[in-house]
Amino acid sequence: MAQNPDAYIDKTYDQALNARRDTTETPVGVRLDLTILQQPLGGTSPFEQDFDYPAAFETIDLEELAADIDDILTTSQDWWPADYGHYGPLILRMAWHCAGTYRIGDGRGGANGGMQRFPPLNSWPDNRNLDKARRLLWPVKQKYGRRLSWADLMVFAGNRALESMGFATFGFAGGRIDAWGPDETYWGPEKTMLTDQRHSGVRELDEPLAASEMGLIYVDPQGPGTQPDPIAAAKEIRQTFARMGMNDEETVALIAGGHTFGKTHGKADPVESLGPEPEAAPMEAQGLGWQCTHGCGKGHDAVGTGLEGIWTKTPTQWDNSFLETLFGYEWDVELSPAGQWQWVPSNGEGTGTVPDPFDPETTHHPTMLTTDLALAEDPDYREIAHRFLHHPAEFADSFARAWFKLTHIDMGPRHQYRGRLAPAKPLDWQEPDYNPEGQALPEDAISEISQRLLDCGLTRAQLVRTAWAAAATYRHSDRRGGTNGARLRLSPQCDWEVNNPEELKAVLAVLEDLLQTLRGTVDGAQNLSMADLIVIGGYAAIEAAAAEAGHQIPVRFQPGRTDLTEDDPHNTDPLWAAVLEPSADGFRNYPERQEQATEALPVEYQLIDQAQQLCLDAAELTALIGGMRVLGATYRDLPHGVLTHAPGRLTNAFFSNLLDPDVYWEPAPENSPADYHGICGRTAEVIWTASRVDLLFTSHRGLRTLAEDYAYDDAEERFVQDFAAAWHKVMTLGL
Incomplete structure (x- = not known):
């Protein structure tokens, strides 16, 4: 077992989780960690900024790669002899455990990133001796270098293991990009491997966990x-x-x-016969762990x-x-x-x-x-x-499809797939495709559509809120959610409380009528989708809000989103319909009181988690919060955090007023819908209300520094440009 298993657990996140039922305050001694917002995720890549891994992968001759792996599979090595002279079962287990960490609750885990190479996964008890499987594949990785990620190699090798043992697989898609260090995924509250503190009631697993114990895949x-x-x-x-x-x-x-x-x-007790796992092994082990003292420690004596x-x-x-x-x-x-x-x-x-x-x-x-x-x-x-x-043929087909799903479920829609072995037809569990060629919009059409949106009777805040509600479901962990598909207009998303269903349905009714009009009256808009119209509405409102404040921002709308229907499997499958619903959304100041989320982490922790899923760094997070507040894009139009006397204009007022030394903040009374009151030092009157998320940008040293940078007298133009860039990034996630 690990000499220090706590080293493999994100203690900051863990302590906050364990404190969730005891307090709504940040646990004593725990500082909100922004590490997961460092971009790129998963460590610092040595690749050049313009390196295109998916394109590089497509230069590989997959038949040559298959032959190279087949040679590895059937050539037993003295340093780790193969059972039955064939490494197929070992490599199959490696690929399975690489992909099998995926969970639908938050989309984390899975083969993407090749995270099995890093702690804690490389040292989980359930992954014993998979370090040897990866080391066996090193000559193949060395040959193909940057053109073949570890993540793609492990899954492809698993496929070849099956095929070399007589099984016909369903297909393979490349394009998984390697991480360069451990991630911050929360794997459970336990401090000791192979223990269970994650069940309540009658063996009901805590969300979002899937495995039944710390250190197990299943x-x-x-x-x-x-x-x-x-x-x-x-x-x-x-x-x-x-x-x-x-x-x-x-x-x-x-x-x-x-x-x-x-x-x-x-053949022997692993606790007694195995040395420390890779992360606890001595330096001379060179990344390998679990040295076995039973017999010769390998082959017939392997444990x-x-x-x-x-x-x-x-x-x-x-x-x-x-x-x-x-x-x-x-x-x-x-x-x-x-x-x-x-x-x-x-x-x-x-x-x-x-x-x-x-x-x-x-x-x-x-x-x-x-x-x-x-x-x-x-x-x-x-x-x-x-x-x-x-019915053996039916069994083989079901296993082939289930194996493909297991190893590709975290890759997102089919346009992410690379290589000639990828299946051509869509599958029910895949995200909808993106079609930029079939739904391109001329620039003059975008301008006319934008103006019609501004004149349709909806407020800027409504247009911004609606576009954000569509985009904010995206999670980069498995490339699900986001603007594509326009699921916002379908159940269950249109009924989520976070989306204020009464207002949302009224807004969507206006947009549906406008869509039909635009398709018949605007040249080039015949194929305009509701998904694209919702996004254009957000851009139009932001552009108008910036112009009113004296700033010009570029409209960089990217078309091609498609619309799902009510009976589409992407929308009706109960496994997938509910998991995208946020328990909190700090960008919209939902919930306005932490008591509404007593079973969740404090809202600021959920904000950082959501920002990571949206691929935002700390500066982009700060810009988006400040912009959405002054635009009035809060849940149910509540004033909390709208720290401006002129909402609807894109200014840096949120930051300047939040940092105003003449205002002091106190917890709001219990009957107040806000978390905090901002009180004028001269008059003792409440002039602002705010949430925990709002005050995070003055109380957290790292975020306060960013807020100060946007609050400068000469910073407004830069803030507006940064907000527009961050907004565009979120609107195009998954495309």
């Missing part, structure tokens, strides 16, 4: 709490896989398909999970043998040599039916995990598994 294979109960395990599996975006059929296909290959390694056994008679070949074995025997529970619960055929059946990985003269009986038995004992899982057993 669930404990022995069963919940190491109890060998297949029915209880099925409930845990269903919850965890649903949190990762998978339905029952996909779950059964993935477990049965993945366990068709390879074996588990548990991983502590479970020991072989699922099928053909561990490096795709077939139906996992399901045939699962349903071919009655099963008894027993302890592995390492003392962990697993299952063997009753009455000594199956003896001699599975091969030894190194000695051709030795055979064994098959073994199953508690989580495998769950597929046979849970009624719903059993029905699916039986169908797969009797």
Whole structure:
């Protein structure tokens, strides 16, 4: 185990989370950390600013790459011998665990970024010995260099592992860009690996977590709490896989398909026989960890999970043998040599039916995990598994599709995909495509549409709020949400409280009527989408607000957004419909009181989290808050944070008034809808109201410095330009 497991947990975020039920104040001793707003995310890249990785990837000959990986897969190395002379199962597990961290709650995890190379993931107990899998692939990475990211390599190698063992995959898309350091993802409150402090009620997982314990990719294979109960395990599996975006059929296909290959390694207790993991290993280990003291420590003596056994008679070949074995025997529970619960055929059946990985003269009986038995004992899982057993082609197709989803779910819409192996047809779980060629708008058409929007009876604040509501759902973690698709006009988004449904529906009704008029009267607007119209409305309002304050800003509208329909799977699938709803939005000052979010982090922590998902740095965050406040684009038109006597004009008044030394701030009375009152020092009158988010820009030293820079007498022009640039960035995310 780790010598210092706390080193792998974001303690600042963790302490705030643990304090959430006790106080609405920032926990004592915890300073809001802006590190996650450093751009680019995930460390400092050595690449030149104009380096285009997706284009570089497309120069790779994928047949040559496949041949290079195939050579790695079938050439056993003395330093880490391959089970059955084939690294396919090991590489498959590496790719699976690389992608399997994805969770739908916040879109974090997944293969993008190649985060398995960094702590904490590189040192999780569930990833034991995957450091060797990545080291085996180093010659391939070295050959292709910058043209092939680790993230793409790991997934492509997983595909080739399957194909080299006789399985036909559904496809592969490249384009995953590597991170250059650990990220700040919150993986849970536990301070010790393989412990559980994340459940409440009847084994209900805390949001947004998916794995059942710290340090696991999915669930404990022995069963919940190491109890060998297949029915209880099925409930845990269903919850965890649903949190990762998978339905029952996909779950059964993935477990049965993945366990068709390879074996588990548990001839000795991993706690007693394994040295420290990579991040705690000595320098001379050169990035490798888990040095094994059992026997020779490798090959036949390798130790991983502590479970020991072989699922099928053909561990490096795709077939139906996992399901045939699962349903071919009655099963008894027993302890592995390492003392962990697993299952063997009753009455000594199956003896001699599975091969030894190194000695051709030795055979064994098959073994199953508690989580495998769950597929046979849970009624719903059993029905699916039986169908797969009797229809192998259907099983293969389901596994192929589920594997593609698992390894591509965090990549966003298809226009992000690179390479000739990417499927041509859209899939229900993918984000809608972006089509700039089919919906281009002439500049004069944009100008006329903008003027019509300003004359349609909607206020600037309404236009800005509506555009922001469409864009603010974007999360860069899995490229979901954002302006494309115009989901704002569909349920459930049009009914979210954060969007003020009564006002939003009235605004959308005006925009729908205007859209039909524009399509018939403005040249070039025949294919104008509602998604583009909503965005143009925000630009038009901001341009007018800047002009009224004496500033000219460039309109850099980028067309091509498409509209989803009510029955589109992107909108109706309950797995995806709810997860984009924010519990708070500090940009709109929602909620106006922290008591409305007692089960969430303090609103300022959620603001930083949202800003990271919107790819904003601290300066862009500051500019957007200041601009949206003076535009009056707050939740339900509340005055909190609108620190100007002339709302609707784009000025730097928010900053200058927030920093006014003649105003002091006090907590608002309990019956006030605001968090704080700004009181004039001369008259003792309340002249402003504000939220925790607003005061963050004077109380936090880093953000105060940025606020001061925008509050200077000569800073307004620069502020307006910075606000416009940050606004454009958010409006085009995902495009």
